[in-house]
Amino acid sequence: MASKVSEHRGIVEETEIEKFWDDGFVVLRNVIDPTYVLSMEAAISRVLAKDGTDLSELGSIITPETALTDENISANEKVGRFIAGTDHWVDDSDFENFACNSVIPEIVARVLQSKSLWLYEDSVLVKEPNTAEETAFHKDLSYFHVSGEQVCTVWVPLDYASPATGAIRFVKGSHEDKTAYRPNWFVSDKPLPNTEGKRVPAVASEDVVAPTLLVGDISIHHARTLHGASANRSVSQSRRAISIRYCGDDARYLLRRGAPLKSHHETITEGDILTHEYCPRVWPRN
Numbered sequence: 468m469a470s471k472v473s474e475h476r477g478i479v480e481e482t483e484i485e486k487f488w489d490d491g492f493v494v495l496r497n498v499i500d501p502t503y504v505l506s507m508e509a510a511i512s513r514v515l516a517k518d519g520t521d522l523s524e525l526g527s528i529i530t531p532e533t534a535l536t537d538e539n540i541s542a543n544e545k546v547g548r549f550i551a552g553t554d555h556w557v558d559d560s561d562f563e564n565f566a567c568n569s570v571i572p573e574i575v576a577r578v579l580q581s582k583s584l585w586l587y588e589d590s591v592l593v594k595e596p597n598t599a600e601e602t603a604f605h606k607d608l609s610y611f612h613v614s615g616e617q618v619c620t621v622w623v624p625l626d627y628a629s630p631a632t633g634a635i636r637f638v639k640g641s642h643e644d645k646t647a648y649r650p651n652w653f654v655s656d657k658p659l660p661n662t663e664g665k666r667v668p669a670v671a672s673e674d675v676v677a678p679t680l681l682v683g684d685i686s687i688h689h690a691r692t693l694h695g696a697s698a699n700r701s702v703s704q705s706r707r708a709i710s711i712r713y714c715g716d717d718a719r720y721l722l723r724r725g726a727p728l729k730s731h732h733e734t735i736t737e738g739d740i741l742t743h744e745y746c747p748r749v750w751p752r753n
């Protein structure tokens with residue numbers, strides 16, 4: 468089982484907080500002990516073995532440009548899957564500790580400049596070697612039944628993640644655009660049925676910031692920041708990541724028609740703060 472807090476640098480600089488609010492995302496280098504991050508490997512393997520959905524089957528956006536046609540990938544090599552799942556923390560104490568009891572909530576509360584922090588959900592997102600699916604550009608807020616400025620996602624890679632191996636990527640400043648966009652299928656820009664708002668606009672490649680992250684680095688992006696991830700073109704290396712979504716003081720429940728509902732959302736009242744057994748307060752620690 469993953470043990471509790473094991474900090475590396477642990478602290479967040481003022482300039483990094485400013486960067487988050489100015490750009491809509493920030494990469495915090497060397498902020499968590501890599502050994503602690505890698506202690507989640509077994510937990511991720513459990514997800515891969517049982518609960519993960521294979522997003523590659525949802526209808527991807529493989530085009531001649533994104534298809535794996537590189538000379539170094541021979542036709543008979545195995546094509547990878549894009550496996551994803553959510554809410555692992557609910558029944559796996561390793562994920563619960565990682566999202567609720569690690570150094571991450573304190574870091575996030577500081578970046579969001581929030582006195583308190585609630586966990587919205589966690590997800591595991593794995594692109595196996597040779598996974599052609601790009602994660603389509605989207606805004607997380609379109610999927611969340613909340614409103615507020617202090618809402619964000621932390622992306623924690625368990626592998627070296629570069630633009631060639633499926634790293635997350637962002638459109639800088641896009642959090643300033645308050646247009647409501649429809650959630651999409653994650654591997655396709657096709658919107659989810661019965662959702663409201665505009666379709667996510669096409670993103671020009673020159674507007675994309677695509678950092679490379681090492682194990683121990685994390686990125687934090689605002690829930691309105693347009694972001695996606697590249698294909699994993701490595702022939703041997705997976706791109707494993709844990710994404711954790713948190714809400715701060717100003718977040719309130721707001722039901723968004725057609726967006727994925729969790730069972731407890733049936734009992735919530737719009738306008739309420741998020742305190743709920745399935746949306747626990749994780750900072751300050753009780």
Ligand SMILES: O=C(O)CCC(=O)C(=O)O
Nearest residue numbers: 592602620695696708710
């Ligand atoms: O890991 C990915 O492919 C996408 C991550 C993402 O979009 C998220 O965590 O919000």
